[in-house]
Amino acid sequence: MKKNFEEFKEFIKGKRTAVVGIGISNRPLINFLLNLGAKVTAFDKKNENQLGKIAKEFREKNINLILGEDYLHNLNNFQVIFKTPSMRIDNPYLVRARQKGAYITSEMEEFIKYCPAKIYGVTGSDGKTTTTTIMYNILKEHGYKTWVGGNIGTPLFSKIGEMRSEDKVVLELSSFQLMTMNVSPEVAIITNISPNHLDIHKDMNEYINAKKNIFRYQDKSNLLVLNRDNDIVNSMVAEAPGSVRQFSSKRVLNRGGYVKNNSLYIDENEVCKVKEVKIRGMHNVENFLAAFCAVKDDADIGDMREVAINFSGVEHRCEFVRIVDGVRYYNDSIASSPTRTLAGLKAFEKPVILIAGGYDKKIPFDVLAEEGYKKIKALILMGATKGKIKEAFDKLKNEKGIHVPIVVVNSLFDAVNKARELAENGDIITLSPACASFDMFPNFEVRGNSFKEIVCKL
Structure with missing residues (x-):
């Protein structure tokens, strides 16, 4: 049974409430809780300068801010804590707060x-x-x-x-x-x-x-x-x-x-x-x-x-960018796992020049090599996982004699330009990294937009 929202209003009013994270998604929550009468303290790893005008806005509304590297040390004496989604519930600071009687929850x-x-x-x-x-x-x-x-x-x-x-x-x-x-x-x-x-x-x-x-x-x-x-x-x-x-x-x-x-x-x-x-x-x-x-x-x-x-799809998902010299460019920056990259590769009618690599989420790349090689004409690798992905394809070559041409580069700019060098009329180049973006970009959207910007300047 759904609860009546009036119950929450009654519950939160006057409560000492912590919100961990002052990112875009939590800002409406902070204002909302304040309007409901909660005594809100907002926590963030960033300092006041990094947060910019939002810190000033919150201070003007009498929202207490606890900022900087050691921000969680002060997660004490709160009755309610809204945690950010990626914060594990076994985080020692949350464990300590719960032991002291805090109600720990999330916006969702x-x-x-x-x-x-x-x-x-x-x-x-x-x-x-x-x-x-x-x-x-x-x-x-x-x-x-x-x-x-x-x-x-x-x-x-x-x-x-x-x-x-x-x-x-x-x-x-x-x-x-x-x-x-x-x-x-x-x-x-x-x-x-x-x-x-x-x-x-x-x-x-x-x-x-x-x-x-x-x-x-x-x-x-x-x-x-x-x-x-x-x-x-x-x-x-x-x-x-x-x-x-x-x-x-x-x-x-x-x-x-x-x-x-x-x-x-x-x-x-x-x-x-x-x-x-x-x-x-x-x-x-x-x-x-x-x-x-x-x-x-x-x-x-x-x-x-x-x-x-x-329905023409969502941006950064096998998104057609443009044709340059008879070569089609696609932005599949959302592909942050090997299986997602495989799905994207299978959408094309022929083997592609694949740009891959990024932040290491500690997942294996063997499946990308073993199931993806037939769909890859050449592989351009970048980012923190470039060596790890290369190892998976080297293993394929050593064990099964299957060779996929590989070029290792240092940036997305270099990757696009190397892919262009290798491409022939009628080829397909796709950014489908099989990894998260955090080694080089704040998120997959920024990575995808950077790719599109580079391609549009070719």
């Missing part, structure tokens, strides 16, 4: 508890953003007032007063957001699971268990949508508290989303032909099938078809 947990509208939550290693955006568009097409949030869109907790019970909310949820969650959305979707974020999670089991929180607290009236083709995800069917709907691009299902005779189906209903789907790649067909399963009870086939044949 409180939002799901109190949101009056129906919530659809999407998680998975790959395809979350695209699936979330497809669902948002289908529900909007049907005529609902629809909100999108979580990892994308606007922070939603501060908008909760504007929402009605007949609205729809679609959330993209990461393993970090889910790790401490003790509440689940009415409709939960798991697109797929493969090794990811092992730099933050202790091991693969912890990562999988975090993902399971998206459905763990559902009731029997709720819906779980699972990928039939992913062994880890398919194994969760028996754990579902409510009903299950599955999707598959590889087998015909009696119920759910599937491909038959080169068409996308939901249950017995044909939605559209595979060739009519505007965004390329079987991984995007799977994203549509997952979305169809999730929204089937609230939208119709016409809405699904309209979005499938018109």
Whole structure:
């Protein structure tokens, strides 16, 4: 049962409340809690100069700021703590605060508890953003007032007063957001699971268990949508508290989303032909099938078809940039894992010149070499993982005699220019890094935009 938001207002009023992190997503939360009468202290690793005008704005509102490298040392004597998603719950400062009686939560947990509208939550290693955006568009097409949030869109907790019970909310949820969650959305979707974020999670089991929180607290009236083709995800069917709907691009299902005779189906209903789907790649067909399963009870086939044949994709996801000297350039900067890069490679009709490498999330690259070599004409490597990826392809060469030409460079600028040197008329060059961006860029968007800027100047 959804809680009445009046309860939260009553609960938070006058409470000594800490918000850890003064990033873009937490700023509306800080203002919201202040307006609800909480005594707010905001924490951040950045200093006052780095935060700039937002620090000045908050001080003018009498929000206490604790800043700098040792900011967490002062996480004491708070009744409520809103943690940032990537902060582990076993962080010693949070453990100490909980022992002293603090209520530790996050914006997303409180939002799901109190949101009056129906919530659809999407998680998975790959395809979350695209699936979330497809669902948002289908529900909007049907005529609902629809909100999108979580990892994308606007922070939603501060908008909760504007929402009605007949609205729809679609959330993209990461393993970090889910790790401490003790509440689940009415409709939960798991697109797929493969090794990811092992730099933050202790091991693969912890990562999988975090993902399971998206459905763990559902009731029997709720819906779980699972990928039939992913062994880890398919194994969760028996754990579902409510009903299950599955999707598959590889087998015909009696119920759910599937491909038959080169068409996308939901249950017995044909939605559209595979060739009519505007965004390329079987991984995007799977994203549509997952979305169809999730929204089937609230939208119709016409809405699904309209979005499938018109949706042109999300920026930084196999995004066409331009043609230079007969060579097509694509920006797939979102691909921060080997499986996501593989999915992107499979979307192309021929082997590509691949630019890869970046921040090390402690996940293996063997799968990229073993399954991806057929789709790679040449490999340009950069970033912290360039040696690790090269090792995976060297192993392929030593053990199976399969050789992929590799060039190692020091920057994205060098990577684009080396790829251009190697390319011939009719070739495809794609930035699809198989890694996060944090070694060279603040996030994948900045990386993708930098790539596009370099390509547009060629």
